Amino acid sequence: MAQQALLIALFPLCAFVIQALFGKKLPRHGDFVSVLAIFGSFVVAVPIFTKLLTQGHVFETFQVTWMALPGVEASGKLNSAANIVIGVLINNLTAIMLIMVTLCASLIHLFSVGYMHGEERYHLFFAYISLFSAGMLGLVLSDNLLTFFMCWELMGLCSYLLIGFYYKKPSAINASIKAFMTTRVGDTMFFLGIAALYYVFGTSNFMELYKALQQGAGHDVMIAGFPALTFIGFMVLMGTIGKSAQFPLHVWLPDAMEGPTPVSALIHAATMVAAGVFLLIRMFPLLEASHTILPIVAYIGAITAFLAALIAIVQVDIKKVLAYSTISQLGYMVMGVGVGAFAPGFMHLITHACFKACLFLCSGSVIHSVHTQDMREMGGLKSKMPITFATMFIATLAISGVPGFSGFVSKDRILGGALAYSMEHQGHYLIPLLGFATAGITAFYMFRMIYMTFFGHARDEHKHHHAHEQPVTMTIPLMILACLSFAIVFAGPTGIESIDHMMPVKWFDHALEGAQHEMGIAEHLSPEAEAIHHHAHGLALILSLAVAGLGIFISSITYLKHILKAETLKKMAGPVYPLLWNKYFFDEFYIGILIQKGLLKFNHFLAVFDDKVIDRICVDGWRDITMGVKSIIGRFDDVVVDRIMVDGTADVTAGGGWVLRQFQTGKVQHYLVLTVMVIIVALFYANLGLK
Amino acid sequence: MNKVLLLAEILTVASALVVGFHPNILYASVFLLFTFCGVAVMFLYAGADFLAGAQIIIYVGGVTILILFAIMLTQWLYKIKLADLRNKMILPAILSVAVAVFLYRALHQMVATLPLQTPEALEKFTSTPKTALMGHALLGSYLLPFEAITILLLGAMVGAVWLARPE
Amino acid sequence: MNHLMQFSSSLQGYLAVGAMLFSLGIFCVLTRKNAIGILLGIELILNAAAINFVAFSKFRTGLIDGQIVALFIMLIAAAEAAVALAVILRFYRLKQTIDADEASIMRN
């Protein structure tokens, strides 16, 4: 089965090759190739998933030697210790990820057919997006960090290409290079983490890593002055921070909205950015073993979630709101992993992928219809676009944490985990605090978006007039994704555990338990801890319902009923508002200070240094030295010194025609004189030596 | 017999002096011819009969004539005075003398390090006719350099013809 | 006189003549402005080298090798003279002079 599973990644890869080479000549510019390929992947992924559902557990591996690097043992025999082995790992996590990615990708492909219709470079769009799907699926299938990283980077490339898809637009290409470079900061460090992993464990295979960790390997190794596990853990975290747009490398994701909307849905909401969280989950045993990293993870997540949510409040671009909300939700997942709520973190990854993809596609549908992204120019679209409205509303309920929807289940569990963590570890009260605050803010800005877009009166009559519902290829994906936003898909009818625990089938929890067992992190809580957890989850349920309700309430009275003026809120915020509007001045700091004042100045300095100091002074400067000798000797003999020393010696040693052009006579005999002098010196020494 | 050798050496050096110092290039080249002849005699006395012959044929018969041709082709005997304009002479003179002195000293001292044959063997070697010996050497252990020099000569000839061809 | 004759037929005599020819050759090469004059000097230098080889062959090694090398020197000298004279003729045709100082176009 593992070999067949490779097809899941290979289908889109083949589609990419076909599209890139022949796409332009195919009928319909070959969009069907990509769509069929990803549906093929979905079809292959389904049996794996059904196996998980029916048997509760899947585990398959398949490995090949990719690079044989023979080493020699002391006895002189060749060995293969350094060989690089890659392969496919299919376990519960993989199976869930596969079905999620293939499903979302299929739907988004389908949506793109309508959305991108008639665009220039239509075939390339599908080529890139197929390559992306191949990368993401390859990443999910990888059983080792090396291929994981390769796919990771491949996705980075596709992200770059797709953000810069409208390559004539300066803002788009700036955003694309920013995205690539910012994530590459994290990627580079992630790669160092992989190298360190190789050094410590001699492998990057996940299963072997888990086994080694269970045996307690790696605790006594130091790297560059740090404990190895902490070093690796930190580097892996940096990878996540780059890819999942966590604070402080979150700046690229909002700009990435320059890409076409399906790209935002697929890459910058559902899959690629979630890959960072997936990485943390895959590496969880290592993070846990290092002890120092997990709190950092939790804080990074909590801070990101909170800061991004705050910015989202003031955004007026519908896609930017969603972008910041994505950052914020990713922060939740990271926080969940950080507080040890590993399963809820993963669950949130999946649920978020579904409802965020839905939200993005809905926003795409709106944008496609009214040709603007500015929410201030929308309004009152509810009647014009009923399906879009309904699906988007469902997804909004899900992300806001309303019971009965998927987002509620996962978010509530994360918050419960965070609360339990702060109860167990005194002093970490900031984490749940930020978490709950974010939950409220999320509900607020999401409903703000819904109200501004669909309710009220039309603010731009012209645009409103032309608005229309989208064709069926675009609405079907919306509906399917909206269906997946209900809690029942993942947990139970309401999502509230105490009510739902009679439900016989809780496939998700079973699958995750299996996965945890496999990783060697199966929880065996002490009775006290059990009690704390139970208590915390109960408290979290009440609190999260309360804050979400509060958020929705404020949003409603402000943007729906206009009882509270948005202007009043703005005034109340005081100096915070400009801070949020300018996104905490991160861009100014990175681009203005670090890059322009720092890096580019330094580059320029080095280039000048290279040209003027090393080349001109150190190399060509021999001329000046000989010239200096000349002036010391003075006018000893015009003929000898000026014409011969300078013309001859200086130029030859000077090492450059710059000198030759200025001082050289080009006369044979002057060189000969020099030659003869050398001969004399040589003979003189020969005489000395022969004595 | 040594008188002849001494005379030859004097002739060699004296005419070389003329070559070095005479302002007229034509005279210089004619005296170069005498130098070559003197060297040929020295070769003869060193037991190098074949070389002496070759010296006469190649240098006296070939090179010198070539040089004279070149002079006549380039410096119209009637139009341009043949006096050779000189560069500054002091430094070259110093250098040349220094070279001569140091070279002689170096060689003189180096001689001691060379293997020395018995006087009988040397005498026997000097008195043997060399043509046959050289022939064997050239087609024996020196075959490769010999072939190389053949190609060099051919190349030089072709090159010279090509360079001097009419436009 | 006898002493001189003794010297002249010794190894030292040959070496002395060789050294003198060599230095005169160098002098000639360095001072003449005329390209043909320079060529004359080179011929002298080469002959000086040949003399030394022959001398060592006679007075020291008693082997044919020295003479072989001398022969090669001659051949190379001949080749060199041929090419050099061809170059000079060419140069003369180009510049209407054979003053070596004029041959400085390589200077760029």
Next chain:
Amino acid sequence: MFPILSVMTYIPLLGMIVILALPRNNPNLVRWVAVVATALPLALGVYLYMHFDRTTASMQFVEQFDWIKPFNIQYYMGIDGLSIPMVLLTVLLSFLCIIASWGIENGVKGYYAMFLFLETGMMGVFCALDFFLFFLFWEIMLLPMYFLIGIWGGKEKVYAAIKFFLYTLFGSVLMLLVMVGMYYYSEPHTFNLLQLAQGHQFVGKTIALFGYSLPLDKLFWIGLFIGFAIKVPVWPFHTWLPWAHVEAPTAVSVILAGVLLKMGTYGILRMNYPILPEATLWASNFMMILGVINILYGAFCAMAQKDLKKLVAYSSVSHMGYVIVGMASFTTAGVNGAVLQMFNHGTSTAMLFLLVGIIYDRVHHRWIVKPDGSKGFGGIASVVPVYTGVMAIALFASLGLPGLSGFISEALVFLGAFSNPKFQTYVVIGSLGILLGAAYLLWMFMRVFLGPLNEEHKDLKDMNWRETFTLIPLCVLVIVLGVYPMPVLNLMGSTLAKLLTLFS
């Protein structure tokens, strides 16, 4: 046995002679002769590749006989896993360069003759196993290069050529001294590289110089290293490279970056490592530092360049730094990665230079930003899509994107270097190069190809069949080796494994 290496080496020489004998007024005939004279070695290279025994570390296709008996100089040719990737790279790039030079109009005969002569020199360097022979080919190669830059180069060609010549000559002098020294201190006197490598001959011996007693092997090591470092070029001996690359005609830049730079690192692996292993270990730290400096310095300088070709030239400095780092790590992955990087850099940088040459042929300038501050290009992706696509592949290969060849070698280099606990800090610093590499290349790509179209270039023509033909093989190599590097890796595995036993 058929002397395949000699035949490969001398066919171009034969071609050169034939070309010199051809009439001057038929440049196309000259070109086709050159194509044949490089295609034959390429075909033989394919034969070599097929029949090369991957399982042994010993020399193959050996030709050995006495050449200059009195000095024990041998004519000794042979290849092992270290040389064969370089030999293949040489024949391939030479062939492609001959085709890429089709546009040369002045002095066609001389140009192609010199080019073929150059190929002979390069082949010889990679095949020679006798130090004397090696040195001979090394010098042979210098001469045509000098003329190719000095005659067919750009505006400052003479300066660049002389600079190149003097720099490399300086290196050659050091190498010559070491060569003679090795000959005299070896017992029995020999130039044979394999014999020199036996028995650690130079360890513990000293030599008196300037009144100091210096360890012989370290002295030799330094001399050789400087000689080769100039070729690599290792900072601070690199300043000839931007000049030479920028002024040289396109194909010569390709050869320069694709093959000549590798001679430096090849030489270090061929001589310093096996002959002087103790000194190599002694100097490993120093090499590592230089490697890291190369990576960063090259990258920083590249980012500040305004001339496209100069940017690529500095990127070569940076990329050769990876080779040094990998070599100095003494781990299986590191050294394999270094040699693979030599090959991969050869292909990817050749692509970049060819591409820059193509655009230069069209518009006769290469400014990213013109000296007056205006944009040199901008947005040409829309007029030359195929060109842009190929450029993107070359670029991404060069910046180490997974799936393309550069990544594999860089990854191996870093994995290897990190596995040596001595060097972890250096690797952490050096990894900044990965980041900077992406930065300058993408920034260049953005300024040249993306954005609004610069109206000056709206009539730019896309690549013609000849240009496409030169780039396709490289493209294929870059992609195939990026996905499955074994075709090259398995050539060198056994040889490098044996080499590493000296350091364990």
